[in-house]
Amino acid sequence: MIRRAALLAVLLSVLSAPAASVEPDEILADPALENRARAISKQLRCLVCQNQSIDDSDAPLARDLRIVVRERLTAGASDDEVVRFVAERYGDFVLLSPPFKATTYALWLGPAAIFLVGAAAVAIFLRRRRAAAPGEEAALSAGDRARLDRLLGGDDAP
Amino acid sequence: MTAIRLSTAIPAALFVLLAAVFGFYLHQIGTGEKDAAEVPSALIGKPAPEFDLPPIEGMEGGLRTADLRGAVAMVNVFASWCPPCQQEHPFLMRLARSGVPVYGINIKDRPKNARAFLRRLGNPYRRIGADMSGRVSIDWGVYGYPETFVLDREGRIRYRHVGPILAHDLETRILPLLKELGG
Numbered sequence A: 001m002i003r004r005a006a007l008l009a010v011l012l013s014v015l016s017a018p019a020a021s022v023e024p025d026e027i028l029a030d031p032a033l034e035n036r037a038r039a040i041s042k043q044l045r046c047l048v049c050q051n052q053s054i055d056d057s058d059a060p061l062a063r064d065l066r067i068v069v070r071e072r073l074t075a076g077a078s079d080d081e082v083v084r085f086v087a088e089r090y091g092d093f094v095l096l097s098p099p100f101k102a103t104t105y106a107l108w109l110g111p112a113a114i115f116l117v118g119a120a121a122v123a124i125f126l127r128r129r130r131a132a133a134p135g136e137e138a139a140l141s142a143g144d145r146a147r148l149d150r151l152l153g154g155d156d157a158p
Numbered sequence B: 001m002t003a004i005r006l007s008t009a010i011p012a013a014l015f016v017l018l019a020a021v022f023g024f025y026l027h028q029i030g031t032g033e034k035d036a037a038e039v040p041s042a043l044i045g046k047p048a049p050e051f052d053l054p055p056i057e058g059m060e061g062g063l064r065t066a067d068l069r070g071a072v073a074m075v076n077v078f079a080s081w082c083p084p085c086q087q088e089h090p091f092l093m094r095l096a097r098s099g100v101p102v103y104g105i106n107i108k109d110r111p112k113n114a115r116a117f118l119r120r121l122g123n124p125y126r127r128i129g130a131d132m133s134g135r136v137s138i139d140w141g142v143y144g145y146p147e148t149f150v151l152d153r154e155g156r157i158r159y160r161h162v163g164p165i166l167a168h169d170l171e172t173r174i175l176p177l178l179k180e181l182g183g
Helices: A002-015 A031-043 A060-074 A079-090 A102-138 A142-153 B002-031 B083-097 B111-121 B135-139 B167-181
Strands: B073-078 B102-107 B128-131 B147-151 B157-162
Touching (some): A031 A060, A031 A079, A060 B135, B073 B083, B083 B102, B083 B111, B102 B135, B128 B135, B147 B167
Parallel strands (some): B102 B128
Antiparallel strands (some): B073 B147
16 A cells, blocks of 8 residues: 555656746746746756756756846847847857757757668668679589589488 | 678777777866866857946955956956855965956855955955846856956957866966966
């Protein structure tokens, strides 16, 4: 019984979404603006605890940045402008989804390129093996052929 | 026959190449030459952000962008509550004594604590601005304390150091750069 309850607790904790770190005093009065702020915050990396967004992080810097995001939005900035404001100061690393540009081509296109090279290698390998199969049969020498016939024929066992 | 050899040789060569690249980076991280968590500054080569900070309460000065122009200078973001800031403090004192203009941004500190910190360890700063809200530090792209910036004569940011400046950093990075910039 206890074990079952414990299991249930674990399952529920897996299902529950991670709590955001936005504190009550940060929340904007306008729900539409607050929603935009939350969406932007989820795209911005907290540089103190580098694998969390500023929406998730309890770090003081994350809190300051959440407030900056909300101030910019309240001042009438677009979502892109807010993201750019933060990226100008902290670099592209602050964007959890890196932009597609010259310095990140290898990052975005690398996996697809490696996949294509691998697929091509497999295709060449398979085609070669298929082409090689009849050739090997033909390469059987006359002596081998005679011995094979003898073994398969089986009328005079060695 | 050659075809088979080539199909073994190419993947093997690729593996060796990758292993060499990874090995090189791991070695650099191992020796402390590179920090995997360190984020390059977005402000390198750009002019210092516009700001105007009041002095630490009970002290003279204050710091603004115009103060940083005209000479090679260093800007150090520090606080009394930050242990690594104490660790690097003797090196800042050494730089200041050798004539390098060192400016301070005191971040989110209690004025009383900041004043006591400087009284106890010495004050290497020509001018100090108090960034109580941390907003100016955000304009500088600061994410860890202490952080130190080296600026050229035109007030452009040339180098950013995250974490304390210790003897090794001073010898291998800061001093050569100051010399190069003609400070």
